[in-house]
Amino acid sequence: MMKITVSVIKADIGGFVGHSSVHPRLLETADAKLEQAKLEGMLIDYHVTHVGDDLNLIMTHKLGVDAEEIHQLAWDTFLACTEEAKKLKLYGAGQDLLSDAFSGNIKGMGPGFAEMEFEERTSEPLLVFMADKTEPGAWNYPLYKMFADPFNTAGLVIDPKMHEGFIFEVHDLQENSRVQLGAPEELYDLLVFLGAPSRYAVKYVYHKQSGEIAAASSTQKLNMLAGRYVGKDDPVLIVRAQNGMPAVGEVLEPFSNPHLVSGWMRGSHVGPLIPVSVNQSAPTRFDGPPRVVGLGFQLSSGELVGPQDFFADVAFEKARQKALDIADYLRQLGPFEPHRLPLSDMEYTTMPQVMNKLKGRFTKIDK
Numbered sequence: 001m002m003k004i005t006v007s008v009i010k011a012d013i014g015g016f017v018g019h020s021s022v023h024p025r026l027l028e029t030a031d032a033k034l035e036q037a038k039l040e041g042m043l044i045d046y047h048v049t050h051v052g053d054d055l056n057l058i059m060t061h062k063l064g065v066d067a068e069e070i071h072q073l074a075w076d077t078f079l080a081c082t083e084e085a086k087k088l089k090l091y092g093a094g095q096d097l098l099s100d101a102f103s104g105n106i107k108g109m110g111p112g113f114a115e116m117e118f119e120e121r122t123s124e125p126l127l128v129f130m131a132d133k134t135e136p137g138a139w140n141y142p143l144y145k146m147f148a149d150p151f152n153t154a155g156l157v158i159d160p161k162m163h164e165g166f167i168f169e170v171h172d173l174q175e176n177s178r179v180q181l182g183a184p185e186e187l188y189d190l191l192v193f194l195g196a197p198s199r200y201a202v203k204y205v206y207h208k209q210s211g212e213i214a215a216a217s218s219t220q221k222l223n224m225l226a227g228r229y230v231g232k233d234d235p236v237l238i239v240r241a242q243n244g245m246p247a248v249g250e251v252l253e254p255f256s257n258p259h260l261v262s263g264w265m266r267g268s269h270v271g272p273l274i275p276v277s278v279n280q281s282a283p284t285r286f287d288g289p290p291r292v293v294g295l296g297f298q299l300s301s302g303e304l305v306g307p308q309d310f311f312a313d314v315a316f317e318k319a320r321q322k323a324l325d326i327a328d329y330l331r332q333l334g335p336f337e338p339h340r341l342p343l344s345d346m347e348y349t350t351m352p353q354v355m356n357k358l359k360g361r362f363t364k365i366d367k
């Protein structure tokens with residue numbers, strides 16, 4: 001038996017063009033850095049990819065979660081890519097690196113990360129989801145469907161290995177606190193939180209019977225970390241599939257109904273999360289719509305055999321069409337809620353200036 005850690009660490013360190021995609025030279029730079037780390041034996045394997053303007057490092061190793069060496073490697077890789085981004089004058093070069101100095105853990109420094117450690121099973125199918133123009137709570141709906149909804153996941157009803165259900169660890173991103181809730185017995189309590197994705201996000205899911213980790217997400221709220229708007233908290237998610245976990249198809253199924261997420265244009269609009277292949281992942285229309293890419297791997301003693309670019313498939317074409325129809329409808333609302341986010345959730349606002357300008361023109365209304 002062999003303990004493997006999967007670390008997915010991502011950052012937006014410069015867009016090509018605007019906030020739409022990652023320049024190939026950055027992907028090459030990251031690849032060279034991680035190849036070196038693999039040759040030196042720090043990494044078992046890696047895969048460099050992107051969704052929209054976010055550079056994603058998918059890595060396997062034996063150092064456990066929160067390993068300083070791995071976080072340092074990701075940080076140094078992002079720094080090297082920032083150099084390139086600056087040379088090319090890419091848009092927002094280095095924007096997600098909030099500090100000049102690395103201090104042992106990438107937490108709170110800008111990049112987002114999801115990590116999990118487990119004993120590799122005889123066969124270990126793994127999915128990595130990456131989204132652009134949205135927030136960590138965007139995974140609440142698909143994770144609920146995958147691990148708690150019998151209309152999505154048939155195994156919850158008919159597979160003895162899944163029938164006891166799963167445990168959700170939910171993080172309160174405002175209070176920085178966590179709670180674990182069991183499904184199905186606490187479903188209604190769970191949904192009170194999952195239905196409020198701007199504040200609560202699922203961090204981990206565990207298989208109840210075995211205690212095994214089933215899913216891990218990134219929950220960094222970049223804008224909150226910095227106390228001001230410095231970039232986006234576009235999230236990643238790792239899910240283990242099959243043999244007691246949801247089947248690959250049960251993991252993918254929630255994305256066939258594009259749900260509405262926050263983060264479109266200027267981080268201040270709601271839009272449908274459209275499932276796309278890596279090659280289709282560059283946002284265009286109104287800097288969106290928000291995108292999700294899903295890559296599959298088979299682990300083989302930590303080696304990442306893959307990827308399988310799942311949403312490239314024809315089976316997601318209807319979902320894409322539906323998302324585009326929803327996008328058409330929402331765009332017609334222009335600056336009106338609920339297309340535009342409520343005042344408290346917007347990343348851009350002119351409210352203070354406008355209120356200041358109109359100071360004195362507001363008068364009290366008599367009862």
Ligand code: F6R
Nearest residue numbers: 019133232263264265266267287
């Ligand atoms: C960035 C994003 C974009 C930008 C928009 C304005 O992830 O969502 O929609 O917010 O392009 O960007 P600036 O203010 O940099 O011109």
Ligand code: MG
Nearest residue numbers: 012015019053
């Ligand atoms: Mg960007």
Ligand code: MG
Nearest residue numbers: 053132133234
């Ligand atoms: Mg992004």
